[in-house]
Amino acid sequence: MIFKRLSLIAMLTALCLVSLGAYVRLSDAGLGCPDWPGCYGALTVPQSVDAIAQAQTVYPHAPVEAGKAWKEMAHRYVAAVLGLMVLALFILGWKNKSSIRTSPWVTTGLAGLIVFQALLGMWTVTLLLKPVVVSAHLLGGMSTLAILVWIAHRHWGTQIGRHMIPASYYWLIRVALLVLFAQIFLGGWTSTNYAALACTDFPTCHGQWLPAMDFKDAFHLHRELGESADGGNLTLASLTAIQWTHRIGAVITLIYLGFMAVNGLKYGQLKTLSIALLCVLLAQISLGIANLLLHLPLVLAVGHNFGAALLVVIVVLLNSKITAQSR
Structure with a gap:
């Protein structure tokens, strides 16, 4: 069953994402990109001389630090992949609600949590690492991991x-x-x-x-x-x-x-x-x-x-x- 395999892959991705998020935060790269969801107005980190110059014009108070920016964008890319997996679990959960081993409402709640996590990720940047937002983002990541572990174990483990x-x-x-x-x-x-x-x-x-x-x-x-x-x-x-x-x-x-x-x-x-x-x-x-x-x-x-x-x-x-x- 696709749902069963995807739940395990999503769980492992969430575990990696939590660790990657910690790496970004602890290496002071949380504001590597001053905007969201892109980086200096683009989907990748500015690399060329012209791109960097344009980025500095738009964001004069945020010097381009490519190393930190790539760390932040890597975190966002993996988060986006996980978001797509959760969306697929949500759709498959309702489509196969008679055969999966968890309530489709669990995947619905998970999808809602992912949306809220995305908002917290945005607020982390726009509110300049406000402690309550960053801490909530961490708890949201751990909660996402917990729900995915639950879903995966219901399909792969024994009770x-x-x-x-x-x-x-x-x-x-x-x-x-x-x-x-x-x-x-x-x-x-x-x-x-x-x-x-x-x-x-x-x-x-x-x-x-x-x-x-x-x-x-x-x-x-x-x-x-x-x-x-x-x-x-x-x-x-x-x-x-x-x-x-x-x-x-x-x-x-x-x-x-x-x-x-x-x-x-x-x-x-x-x-x-x-x-x-x-x-x-x-x-x-x-x-x-x-x-x-x-x-x-x-x-x-x-x-x-x-x-x-x-x-x-x-x-x-x-x-x-x-x-x-x-x-």
């Missing part, structure tokens, strides 16, 4: 149903998605506010367990990048609050997902996924600490984002695994 595990463990897996996405938001908020190195020591922060922090400005959602709620510069105390909260979230996530994974080892059909969750979870925590101590090298920072995407994949697989097929 055991909730009756095979205790109710307490069933709900532990369900709530894990909320815990994980809350931590992804904190990680995205840390990255988009450039607060990843607000504390450069570990496990303390500025040599203290409870450093001076300003939570009011740190989590004010409607401010501009680098600004406080009243328009002033964001202080070190605010950046510290963001970083410190992300650390606390990491501890909570480690304990919660770790406990869930260890308990999952008792159930044969969940054992492989539980082992994978433990491995990725430990790798993710190690990458987070390494990013801090090594001052955020690009390869480790992108790897940390990829690790978060893998955690989403595994937790969604567990949720699909315990949900019996309805047809």
Whole structure:
């Protein structure tokens, strides 16, 4: 079935896109193109002398940096391909609603999410990397990945149903998605506010367990990048609050997902996924600490984002695994 194969390809594309988006953001290429959806008014990055001159005339305050622009456009090209795949899944879902293993309303919701993601991508550029927009774009990308993983697993994987595990463990897996996405938001908020190195020591922060922090400005959602709620510069105390909260979230996530994974080892059909969750979870925590101590090298920072995407994949697989097929 075309729908089945396409769901798997789209899932893998979304996983690549999330990592590519992290690479673009972390290499400061998010504004590599000052407009959207093109780049300096064209579908490709200006290359010739005349094209660059024309681009600088139209956008005098945005010097052409070909390297950054190509990174941004590569991200947009892959996003466009994924968008076409989701459109195809939407059409095929309704056309074959009697034979697919998910409700066509799932693909409808996914299509709507893709449209909203495109708008967030545009606002990311036009609103000059406003933290709440960039963080929402990250959550939207992870949500897109999660839905595609669900669709793919319903067609490629097997389910055991909730009756095979205790109710307490069933709900532990369900709530894990909320815990994980809350931590992804904190990680995205840390990255988009450039607060990843607000504390450069570990496990303390500025040599203290409870450093001076300003939570009011740190989590004010409607401010501009680098600004406080009243328009002033964001202080070190605010950046510290963001970083410190992300650390606390990491501890909570480690304990919660770790406990869930260890308990999952008792159930044969969940054992492989539980082992994978433990491995990725430990790798993710190690990458987070390494990013801090090594001052955020690009390869480790992108790897940390990829690790978060893998955690989403595994937790969604567990949720699909315990949900019996309805047809």
